[in-house]
Amino acid sequence: MAYQYELPPSLIAQEPVIPRDHSRLMVISSNTDHQHAYFKDLPKFLCAGDLLVINNTRVIPARMYGYKPSGAKVEVLLLEPRIPPHQWLALVKPGRRLKPGSSIYFGPDLENPLLTARVEDCDLDTNGRLLTFETITDTPIDKLMEAFGEVPLPPYITDSHAEPDQYQTIYAQNPGAVAAPTAGLHFTPEVFQALEEKGVQRAEVTLHVGLGTFRPVESEAITDHKMHAEWVHLPQSTVDLIKETKARGNHVFAVGTTTTRTLEGVVNQEGSLKAYQGAVNLFIYPGYQWQVVDGLITNFHLPGSSLLMLVSALVGRQRLMDLYQDAIKQAYRFYSFGDAMVILPDVYRLT
Numbered sequence: 001m002a003y004q005y006e007l008p009p010s011l012i013a014q015e016p017v018i019p020r021d022h023s024r025l026m027v028i029s030s031n032t033d034h035q036h037a038y039f040k041d042l043p044k045f046l047c048a049g050d051l052l053v054i055n056n057t058r059v060i061p062a063r064m065y066g067y068k069p070s071g072a073k074v075e076v077l078l079l080e081p082r083i084p085p086h087q088w089l090a091l092v093k094p095g096r097r098l099k100p101g102s103s104i105y106f107g108p109d110l111e112n113p114l115l116t117a118r119v120e121d122c123d124l125d126t127n128g129r130l131l132t133f134e135t136i137t138d139t140p141i142d143k144l145m146e147a148f149g150e151v152p153l154p155p156y157i158t159d160s161h162a163e164p165d166q167y168q169t170i171y172a173q174n175p176g177a178v179a180a181p182t183a184g185l186h187f188t189p190e191v192f193q194a195l196e197e198k199g200v201q202r203a204e205v206t207l208h209v210g211l212g213t214f215r216p217v218e219s220e221a222i223t224d225h226k227m228h229a230e231w232v233h234l235p236q237s238t239v240d241l242i243k244e245t246k247a248r249g250n251h252v253f254a255v256g257t258t259t260t261r262t263l264e265g266v267v268n269q270e271g272s273l274k275a276y277q278g279a280v281n282l283f284i285y286p287g288y289q290w291q292v293v294d295g296l297i298t299n300f301h302l303p304g305s306s307l308l309m310l311v312s313a314l315v316g317r318q319r320l321m322d323l324y325q326d327a328i329k330q331a332y333r334f335y336s337f338g339d340a341m342v343i344l345p346d347v348y349r350l351t
Contacts, residue, residue, distance in 0.1 A: 002317060003303060003304050003305070003308050003309060003312070003317070003321075004303045004304055005303050005321060005324055005325070005328075007303070007328065007334055008328070011328065011331065011332065011333060011334050011338075012156050012157075012333075012334055012335055012338075013157075013333035013334060013335060013336070013337035013338040013339075014157055014158070014159050014160045014337065015160055015161065015162060015337060016162055016166045016167075016185065016337045017333075017337075017339075019188055020039070020170075020185060020186050020187065020188050021038070021039045021040040021042075021186055021187070021188040021190065021191050022038060022039070022040065023038070023039045023186050023333070023338070023339045023340055024036065024037070024038055024039070024330075024332055024333070024339040024340070025037045025038055025039045025041060025042060025186075025339065025340050025341070025342060026323065026326075026327060026332065026339070026340070026341040026342070027045055027341075027342055027344070028315060028323065028341065028342065028343045028344060028347050029045075029344050029346065029347070030344075030346055030347060031315075031319070031347055034323060034326075036330065039186040039187075039191065039339075039340055040188075040190070040191060040194075042191060042195070042297075042342065043191065043194040043195050043197075043198050043200065045342060045344060046195065046198065046200050046251075046253065046295075047198075047199075047200075047250065047251070048198055048199030048200065049199055049200075049201075049245065049248060049250035050200050050201070050245070050250050050251045050252075050253060050295075051200070051201045051202070051203060051241055051242060051245040051250065051251070051252050051253065052195065052200055052201070052202045052203070052253050052255060053202075053203050053204070053205060053238065053242070053252060053253065053254050053255060053259050053263065054169070054171060054184055054187075054202065054203075054204055054205075054255045054256075054259065055169075055181040055184060055204075055205055055206065055207050055209075055255065055256055055258045055259045055262065056169075056171055056172065056173040056174055056204045056205070056206055057172065057173075057174055057175075057176055057177040057181060057206050057207060057208050057209060057258070058168060058172035058173055058174055058175045058176070058177060059151050059152075059167060059168055059172070059175075059177045059178065059179065059180050059209075060078070060146075060149070060151075060175050060176060060177065060178065061145070061146050061148075061149030061150050061151055061164075062077055062078040062079075062149060062151070062152050062178040063075065063076070063077050063078075063149060063150050063151075063152040064076040064077075064078070064106060064145065064148050064149045064150075065106075065148070066104040066105055066106040066117065066148070067104065067105045067106075067109075067110045067113075068098070068102075068103075068104065068105075069102075069103060069105070069110075071110050072094075074092060074093070074094070074095075074098070074104050075092070075093045076090050076091070076092050076104065076117065076131070077090055077091040077092075077093075077152060077178070078090050078149075078178060079091060079126065079128060079178060079210055080178075080208070080210050080231070081176075082130060083132075085141075086132060086133040086134070086141050087120065087130060087131065087132045087133075088130075088131050088133070089123055089126065089128050089129075089130055089131075090117075090128055090129055090130075090131050091126065091127070091128045091129075092104070092119075092128065092129050092131075095127075095128075095129060098119050098129060099119065099122075100119050100120060100121055100122065101118070101119065102118070102119040103116050103117065103118050103119070104116065104117040104119075104131070106144070106148045107148075113136055114135070114136055114137050114139065114144055114148075115133060115134070115135055115136065115141065115144040115145065115148060116133070116134050116135075116136065117131040117132065117133050117134075118131065118132045118134065119131060120132055133145060150164070151164040151167055151168075152178060152179070153167060153336075154179065154335070154336050156302075156335055156336075157335075157336065157337065160337070162337070166185075167180050167185075167336070168180060168185075169181065169184035169185055169187065170187060170188065170189065171184070171187070171204075173204075174206045174208075174233075176206075176208035176231070177207075177208045177209040177210075178208075178209065178210055179209045179210070179336075180209065180336065181207070181209055181255075181256045181258045181259070182256065182299045182335075182336045182337075183255050183256030183257070183259075183297050183298045183299055183340060184255050184256055185336075185337070186340050187255075201241060201245070203237065203238040203241045203242070204235070204238060205232065205233065205234050205235070205238055205259055205262045205263065206232060206233040206262075207230055207231070207232045207233075207258040207259070207261065207262045208230065208231050208232075209230075209258055210230060229279040229280065229281040230258075230261065230265075230279065230280055230281070231278070231279055232261075232262045232265065232266070232276070232277070232278070232279070232280050233276075233277045234262055234263070234266050234274075234275055234276045234277070235275060236275040239273055239274060239275055242263075242273060242292060243273070251294035251295055251345045252292055252293055252294050252295070253293075253294065253295040253296065253297060253342075254292075254293045254295070254296050254297070255297045256297065256298060256299075257296075257298055257301075257307045257310050257311070260284070260293050260296060260310060261280065261282055261284070261310075262280065263291075263292040263293055264282055264284060264288075264290070264291055264292055264293060265280030265281070265282040266280060267291040267292055268280075268282050268291070269281075269282070273291070273292060283306060283309075284306075284309070284310040284313050285306075285309040285310070285312070285313055286309070286312050286313050286316065286317055287313070288313045290313075290314075294345040295342065295343055295344050295345045296311065296314055296342070296343045297340060297341070297342045297343075298311055298340065298341055298342075298343075299334075299335065299336065299338055299339070299340055299341070300324065300327060300332060300333075300334040300335065300338055300339065300341065301335070302335065308320070311341075311343070314343050314347065315343060315347055323341070327339075327341075
Protein backbone atom coordinates (compact mmCIF):
# COMPACT_ATOMS: atom_id res chain seq x y z
CA MET A 1 0.00 0.00 0.00
CA ALA A 2 1.17 3.53 -0.77
CA TYR A 3 1.20 4.59 2.90
CA GLN A 4 3.10 1.64 4.36
CA TYR A 5 6.67 1.81 5.65
CA GLU A 6 8.95 -0.44 7.69
CA LEU A 7 9.80 0.85 11.16
CA PRO A 8 12.42 -0.81 13.37
CA PRO A 9 10.69 -1.69 16.68
CA SER A 10 13.50 0.05 18.56
CA LEU A 11 12.22 3.42 17.23
CA ILE A 12 8.77 3.04 18.81
CA ALA A 13 9.12 5.35 21.82
CA GLN A 14 8.26 3.59 25.08
CA GLU A 15 9.07 6.49 27.40
CA PRO A 16 8.44 10.23 27.14
CA VAL A 17 11.38 12.59 26.80
CA ILE A 18 12.23 14.58 29.92
CA PRO A 19 11.97 17.55 29.73
CA ARG A 20 9.15 17.37 27.20
CA ASP A 21 10.57 20.08 24.94
CA HIS A 22 13.87 18.20 24.45
CA SER A 23 12.23 15.89 21.94
CA ARG A 24 13.55 16.28 18.41
CA LEU A 25 11.79 18.40 15.80
CA MET A 26 11.93 17.87 12.04
CA VAL A 27 11.29 21.23 10.38
CA ILE A 28 9.75 21.09 6.89
CA SER A 29 10.64 24.53 5.57
CA SER A 30 9.93 24.28 1.84
CA ASN A 31 8.85 21.84 -0.84
CA THR A 32 12.43 20.57 -1.05
CA ASP A 33 14.18 21.41 2.23
CA HIS A 34 13.99 20.24 5.81
CA GLN A 35 16.20 20.50 8.87
CA HIS A 36 16.63 18.91 12.27
CA ALA A 37 16.12 20.80 15.53
CA TYR A 38 14.65 20.32 18.99
CA PHE A 39 11.12 21.15 20.07
CA LYS A 40 12.37 23.90 22.36
CA ASP A 41 13.51 25.65 19.15
CA LEU A 42 9.92 25.89 17.82
CA PRO A 43 9.55 29.65 18.50
CA LYS A 44 12.37 30.32 16.01
CA PHE A 45 10.22 29.03 13.17
CA LEU A 46 7.01 30.94 13.88
CA CYS A 47 6.42 34.65 13.29
CA ALA A 48 4.98 37.42 15.44
CA GLY A 49 1.25 37.54 14.81
CA ASP A 50 0.93 33.84 14.02
CA LEU A 51 -1.70 31.81 15.87
CA LEU A 52 -1.21 28.45 17.55
CA VAL A 53 -4.43 26.42 18.00
CA ILE A 54 -4.28 23.65 20.62
CA ASN A 55 -6.65 20.85 21.66
CA ASN A 56 -7.42 21.09 25.39
CA THR A 57 -9.01 17.65 25.78
CA ARG A 58 -8.01 15.56 28.78
CA VAL A 59 -7.54 11.79 28.74
CA ILE A 60 -9.91 10.02 31.12
CA PRO A 61 -9.17 6.81 33.12
CA ALA A 62 -10.83 4.85 30.32
CA ARG A 63 -9.44 1.37 31.06
CA MET A 64 -11.37 -0.40 33.83
CA TYR A 65 -11.09 -3.89 35.31
CA GLY A 66 -14.13 -5.72 36.64
CA TYR A 67 -15.69 -9.14 37.12
CA LYS A 68 -18.36 -11.26 35.48
CA PRO A 69 -20.92 -12.83 37.84
CA SER A 70 -18.84 -16.02 37.57
CA GLY A 71 -15.83 -14.20 38.99
CA ALA A 72 -13.93 -14.14 35.68
CA LYS A 73 -12.00 -10.91 35.16
CA VAL A 74 -13.11 -8.46 32.47
CA GLU A 75 -11.25 -5.52 30.91
CA VAL A 76 -13.35 -2.57 29.74
CA LEU A 77 -12.03 0.22 27.51
CA LEU A 78 -14.41 3.18 27.30
CA LEU A 79 -14.62 4.64 23.80
CA GLU A 80 -17.20 7.41 23.90
CA PRO A 81 -20.25 8.52 25.91
CA ARG A 82 -23.62 7.77 24.40
CA ILE A 83 -26.86 8.53 26.26
CA PRO A 84 -26.04 10.94 29.13
CA PRO A 85 -25.11 10.70 31.80
CA HIS A 86 -23.70 7.21 32.24
CA GLN A 87 -24.02 5.14 29.08
CA TRP A 88 -20.81 4.41 27.20
CA LEU A 89 -19.70 2.59 24.09
CA ALA A 90 -16.85 0.33 25.20
CA LEU A 91 -14.63 -2.49 24.09
CA VAL A 92 -14.91 -5.45 26.47
CA LYS A 93 -12.36 -8.28 26.72
CA PRO A 94 -13.26 -11.08 26.76
CA GLY A 95 -16.66 -9.97 25.54
CA ARG A 96 -18.02 -12.70 23.30
CA ARG A 97 -20.27 -14.14 26.01
CA LEU A 98 -21.36 -10.76 27.39
CA LYS A 99 -24.78 -10.57 25.75
CA PRO A 100 -27.36 -7.81 26.33
CA GLY A 101 -28.64 -8.09 29.88
CA SER A 102 -25.31 -9.25 31.28
CA SER A 103 -23.61 -7.37 34.12
CA ILE A 104 -20.04 -6.43 34.98
CA TYR A 105 -19.10 -5.66 38.56
CA PHE A 106 -16.43 -3.26 39.83
CA GLY A 107 -15.06 -3.13 43.35
CA PRO A 108 -12.43 -4.57 45.67
CA ASP A 109 -13.74 -8.06 44.86
CA LEU A 110 -16.83 -9.79 43.49
CA GLU A 111 -18.44 -10.01 46.93
CA ASN A 112 -18.16 -6.24 47.48
CA PRO A 113 -19.07 -4.48 44.21
CA LEU A 114 -19.47 -0.72 44.31
CA LEU A 115 -20.32 -0.14 40.66
CA THR A 116 -22.05 -2.17 37.96
CA ALA A 117 -22.24 -1.93 34.19
CA ARG A 118 -25.20 -3.49 32.39
CA VAL A 119 -24.76 -4.56 28.77
CA GLU A 120 -27.53 -2.87 26.79
CA ASP A 121 -26.58 -3.81 23.24
CA CYS A 122 -23.80 -4.88 20.91
CA ASP A 123 -22.21 -2.41 18.50
CA LEU A 124 -21.43 -4.06 15.17
CA ASP A 125 -19.27 -1.19 13.90
CA THR A 126 -16.72 -1.45 16.73
CA ASN A 127 -17.51 -4.97 17.98
CA GLY A 128 -18.03 -3.24 21.31
CA ARG A 129 -20.83 -3.05 23.88
CA LEU A 130 -23.17 -0.32 25.05
CA LEU A 131 -22.81 -0.20 28.84
CA THR A 132 -24.97 1.60 31.39
CA PHE A 133 -23.18 2.24 34.67
CA GLU A 134 -25.01 2.22 38.00
CA THR A 135 -23.75 2.77 41.53
CA ILE A 136 -24.49 0.56 44.52
CA THR A 137 -23.34 3.19 47.03
CA ASP A 138 -23.89 6.92 47.62
CA THR A 139 -20.62 7.73 45.84
CA PRO A 140 -21.17 9.51 42.49
CA ILE A 141 -20.75 7.25 39.47
CA ASP A 142 -18.11 9.50 37.89
CA LYS A 143 -15.96 9.26 41.01
CA LEU A 144 -16.26 5.47 41.07
CA MET A 145 -15.42 5.15 37.38
CA GLU A 146 -12.35 7.28 37.95
CA ALA A 147 -11.36 5.23 41.00
CA PHE A 148 -11.60 1.91 39.15
CA GLY A 149 -10.06 3.20 35.91
CA GLU A 150 -6.61 4.03 34.65
CA VAL A 151 -5.32 6.18 31.81
CA PRO A 152 -4.84 3.82 28.85
CA LEU A 153 -1.61 3.87 26.88
CA PRO A 154 -1.70 2.84 23.20
CA PRO A 155 -1.08 -0.88 22.50
CA TYR A 156 2.31 -0.23 20.87
CA ILE A 157 3.60 1.14 24.21
CA THR A 158 4.32 -2.19 25.86
CA ASP A 159 7.14 -1.45 28.31
CA SER A 160 6.77 2.00 29.85
CA HIS A 161 7.25 3.50 33.29
CA ALA A 162 5.47 6.72 32.32
CA GLU A 163 3.26 8.35 34.92
CA PRO A 164 -0.37 9.10 33.91
CA ASP A 165 0.26 12.87 33.77
CA GLN A 166 3.04 12.31 31.24
CA TYR A 167 0.34 11.14 28.82
CA GLN A 168 -1.51 14.45 29.28
CA THR A 169 -0.64 17.80 27.73
CA ILE A 170 0.22 20.49 30.28
CA TYR A 171 -2.92 22.34 29.14
CA ALA A 172 -5.31 19.36 29.32
CA GLN A 173 -8.57 20.68 30.70
CA ASN A 174 -11.78 19.09 29.38
CA PRO A 175 -12.10 15.36 30.24
CA GLY A 176 -13.36 13.03 27.54
CA ALA A 177 -10.52 11.61 25.44
CA VAL A 178 -9.40 7.97 25.52
CA ALA A 179 -6.09 8.87 23.82
CA ALA A 180 -3.91 11.96 24.10
CA PRO A 181 -3.55 14.58 21.37
CA THR A 182 0.12 13.66 21.25
CA ALA A 183 1.50 16.61 19.25
CA GLY A 184 0.76 18.71 22.32
CA LEU A 185 2.81 16.54 24.69
CA HIS A 186 6.00 18.39 23.71
CA PHE A 187 4.94 21.79 25.03
CA THR A 188 6.36 23.20 28.26
CA PRO A 189 5.72 26.49 30.07
CA GLU A 190 9.10 27.65 28.77
CA VAL A 191 8.11 27.05 25.13
CA PHE A 192 4.80 28.85 25.66
CA GLN A 193 6.61 31.77 27.29
CA ALA A 194 9.06 32.04 24.39
CA LEU A 195 6.18 31.94 21.89
CA GLU A 196 4.34 34.65 23.82
CA GLU A 197 7.44 36.84 23.96
CA LYS A 198 7.75 36.50 20.20
CA GLY A 199 4.15 37.61 19.71
CA VAL A 200 2.63 34.25 18.79
CA GLN A 201 -0.96 34.01 20.03
CA ARG A 202 -2.73 30.92 21.32
CA ALA A 203 -6.30 29.65 21.02
CA GLU A 204 -8.08 26.45 22.07
CA VAL A 205 -10.48 23.88 20.69
CA THR A 206 -11.70 20.58 22.11
CA LEU A 207 -11.80 17.25 20.29
CA HIS A 208 -12.21 14.17 22.45
CA VAL A 209 -9.86 11.67 20.82
CA GLY A 210 -11.34 8.19 20.34
CA LEU A 211 -9.93 4.95 19.01
CA GLY A 212 -11.42 5.68 15.59
CA THR A 213 -8.58 8.16 15.14
CA PHE A 214 -6.10 5.30 14.93
CA ARG A 215 -8.17 2.83 12.95
CA PRO A 216 -6.08 1.72 9.95
CA VAL A 217 -7.32 2.45 6.45
CA GLU A 218 -8.01 -1.05 5.17
CA SER A 219 -10.10 -0.30 2.08
CA GLU A 220 -8.27 -0.68 -1.22
CA ALA A 221 -9.33 2.82 -2.30
CA ILE A 222 -8.77 5.38 0.45
CA THR A 223 -11.91 7.21 -0.65
CA ASP A 224 -13.90 4.20 0.60
CA HIS A 225 -12.59 4.58 4.16
CA LYS A 226 -15.17 5.78 6.69
CA MET A 227 -13.94 8.02 9.49
CA HIS A 228 -15.41 7.67 12.96
CA ALA A 229 -17.40 10.76 13.99
CA GLU A 230 -15.76 12.82 16.74
CA TRP A 231 -17.18 15.32 19.25
CA VAL A 232 -15.67 18.80 19.01
CA HIS A 233 -16.11 22.26 20.46
CA LEU A 234 -14.92 25.29 18.51
CA PRO A 235 -15.53 28.39 20.66
CA GLN A 236 -16.33 31.82 19.26
CA SER A 237 -13.17 33.27 20.83
CA THR A 238 -11.05 30.91 18.72
CA VAL A 239 -13.03 31.71 15.58
CA ASP A 240 -12.43 35.41 16.18
CA LEU A 241 -8.68 34.95 16.66
CA ILE A 242 -8.40 32.85 13.50
CA LYS A 243 -10.22 35.46 11.43
CA GLU A 244 -8.09 38.28 12.88
CA THR A 245 -4.91 36.30 12.13
CA LYS A 246 -5.93 35.63 8.55
CA ALA A 247 -7.03 39.24 8.01
CA ARG A 248 -3.58 40.62 8.84
CA GLY A 249 -1.80 38.06 6.68
CA ASN A 250 -0.43 35.82 9.42
CA HIS A 251 -0.62 32.05 9.67
CA VAL A 252 -2.72 29.57 11.65
CA PHE A 253 -0.77 26.59 13.05
CA ALA A 254 -2.74 23.55 14.16
CA VAL A 255 -1.16 21.58 16.99
CA GLY A 256 -1.94 18.03 15.96
CA THR A 257 -4.23 16.23 13.58
CA THR A 258 -7.09 16.48 16.10
CA THR A 259 -7.00 20.28 16.03
CA THR A 260 -6.76 20.11 12.25
CA ARG A 261 -9.85 17.91 11.97
CA THR A 262 -11.74 20.23 14.31
CA LEU A 263 -11.05 23.39 12.31
CA GLU A 264 -11.36 21.92 8.84
CA GLY A 265 -14.24 19.65 9.88
CA VAL A 266 -16.40 22.54 11.08
CA VAL A 267 -15.80 24.54 7.90
CA ASN A 268 -16.61 21.59 5.67
CA GLN A 269 -19.70 20.64 7.64
CA GLU A 270 -21.09 24.10 8.37
CA GLY A 271 -19.99 25.86 5.18
CA SER A 272 -17.93 28.49 7.01
CA LEU A 273 -15.80 28.95 10.10
CA LYS A 274 -18.19 29.50 13.00
CA ALA A 275 -18.60 28.55 16.65
CA TYR A 276 -19.75 24.94 16.82
CA GLN A 277 -20.32 22.13 19.29
CA GLY A 278 -21.17 18.62 18.12
CA ALA A 279 -19.92 15.83 15.88
CA VAL A 280 -17.67 16.20 12.85
CA ASN A 281 -16.62 13.53 10.39
CA LEU A 282 -13.92 14.54 7.93
CA PHE A 283 -11.32 12.35 6.21
CA ILE A 284 -8.45 14.48 4.88
CA TYR A 285 -6.18 13.03 2.22
CA PRO A 286 -4.18 14.38 -0.78
CA GLY A 287 -6.29 16.61 -2.99
CA TYR A 288 -8.03 18.19 -0.01
CA GLN A 289 -8.48 21.97 -0.33
CA TRP A 290 -7.34 23.57 2.91
CA GLN A 291 -9.66 26.19 4.38
CA VAL A 292 -8.15 27.20 7.74
CA VAL A 293 -4.84 25.49 8.58
CA ASP A 294 -1.62 26.98 7.19
CA GLY A 295 0.95 25.05 9.22
CA LEU A 296 0.94 21.84 11.27
CA ILE A 297 2.76 20.48 14.30
CA THR A 298 2.44 16.71 14.48
CA ASN A 299 4.12 13.48 15.58
CA PHE A 300 5.24 10.55 13.41
CA HIS A 301 2.27 8.29 12.71
CA LEU A 302 1.51 4.61 12.19
CA PRO A 303 1.80 3.09 8.70
CA GLY A 304 -1.46 3.00 6.77
CA SER A 305 -3.22 5.39 9.16
CA SER A 306 -5.62 8.17 8.23
CA LEU A 307 -3.32 10.51 10.18
CA LEU A 308 -0.48 9.79 7.76
CA MET A 309 -2.81 10.63 4.88
CA LEU A 310 -3.85 13.90 6.52
CA VAL A 311 -0.23 15.01 6.81
CA SER A 312 0.46 13.97 3.22
CA ALA A 313 -2.35 16.31 2.12
CA LEU A 314 -0.03 19.15 3.18
CA VAL A 315 3.27 17.94 1.75
CA GLY A 316 2.44 15.22 -0.80
CA ARG A 317 2.56 11.47 -0.34
CA GLN A 318 5.98 10.74 -1.82
CA ARG A 319 7.57 13.70 -0.03
CA LEU A 320 6.16 12.53 3.29
CA MET A 321 7.36 8.97 2.75
CA ASP A 322 10.85 10.31 1.96
CA LEU A 323 10.79 12.44 5.11
CA TYR A 324 9.81 9.40 7.17
CA GLN A 325 12.71 7.43 5.71
CA ASP A 326 15.07 10.22 6.74
CA ALA A 327 13.52 10.25 10.22
CA ILE A 328 14.22 6.51 10.47
CA LYS A 329 17.78 7.04 9.23
CA GLN A 330 18.26 9.79 11.83
CA ALA A 331 16.80 7.53 14.57
CA TYR A 332 13.84 9.75 15.38
CA ARG A 333 11.45 8.32 17.97
CA PHE A 334 7.99 7.43 16.61
CA TYR A 335 4.34 7.51 17.74
CA SER A 336 2.76 8.88 20.93
CA PHE A 337 5.87 9.43 23.08
CA GLY A 338 8.01 10.11 20.03
CA ASP A 339 9.45 13.16 18.31
CA ALA A 340 7.68 15.88 16.34
CA MET A 341 7.49 17.51 12.94
CA VAL A 342 6.47 21.05 12.04
CA ILE A 343 5.28 21.85 8.53
CA LEU A 344 5.72 25.53 7.80
CA PRO A 345 3.26 27.51 5.65
CA ASP A 346 5.71 27.91 2.75
CA VAL A 347 5.65 24.19 2.01
CA TYR A 348 4.14 23.48 -1.38
CA ARG A 349 0.88 21.57 -1.08
CA LEU A 350 1.11 18.80 -3.61
CA THR A 351 -2.39 17.80 -4.74
